[in-house]
Amino acid sequence: MAENTGGQVIRKKKLKVYVIGSLRNPEVPKLSQEIRKLGFIVFDDWYAAGPEADDKWRDYEKARGHTYQEALKGLAADHVYQFDLKHLKECDIAILCLPAGKSGHLELGYVIGKGKIGYILLDNPERWDVMYQFARGVFLSFEELKRELISFKKNYIEEK
Numbered sequence: 001m002a003e004n005t006g007g008q009v010i011r012k013k014k015l016k017v018y019v020i021g022s023l024r025n026p027e028v029p030k031l032s033q034e035i036r037k038l039g040f041i042v043f044d045d046w047y048a049a050g051p052e053a054d055d056k057w058r059d060y061e062k063a064r065g066h067t068y069q070e071a072l073k074g075l076a077a078d079h080v081y082q083f084d085l086k087h088l089k090e091c092d093i094a095i096l097c098l099p100a101g102k103s104g105h106l107e108l109g110y111v112i113g114k115g116k117i118g119y120i121l122l123d124n125p126e127r128w129d130v131m132y133q134f135a136r137g138v139f140l141s142f143e144e145l146k147r148e149l150i151s152f153k154k155n156y157i158e159e160k
Contacts, residue, residue: 016041018091020104024051043087098123
């Protein structure tokens with residue numbers, strides 16, 4: 001969609017949000033649906049692997065006699081990694097939906113390190129962490145995050 005603002009053409013694009021979280025967190029698909037309703041493209045397809053995906057991968061690799069380090073170099077691990085990395089590279093915004101583990105925190109760090117927008121949606125405000133200051137915003141509720149996303153989307157423009 002393009003609009004003319006006094007001689008300057010501004011193109012607005014549909015923003016892509018990568019929802020980061022735990023395979024065991026049932027809130028991930030619900031959060032993703034709510035974000036889609038706001039008009040964003042949302043990537044959460046990683047969630048389809050199911051809550052035991054990492055455990056099943058570990059058990060499979062152990063049954064083959066592989067160490068963790070060897071398993072990380074295997075085809076299965078590489079395919080999953082490349083799948084997620086592709087979408088992390090494509091996203092404009094990442095939202096870490098807690099609770100999440102080490103992978104989720106690494107993914108958010110990657111996105112922020114690339115200069116993209118990273119948000120955190122807390123699940124337990126009793127656990128504090130000063131390093132969450134790397135994120136553009138830390139939210140106690142979806143309603144707070146929703147207001148931020150709407151505001152960001154409204155003000156986001158890409159000059160052509």
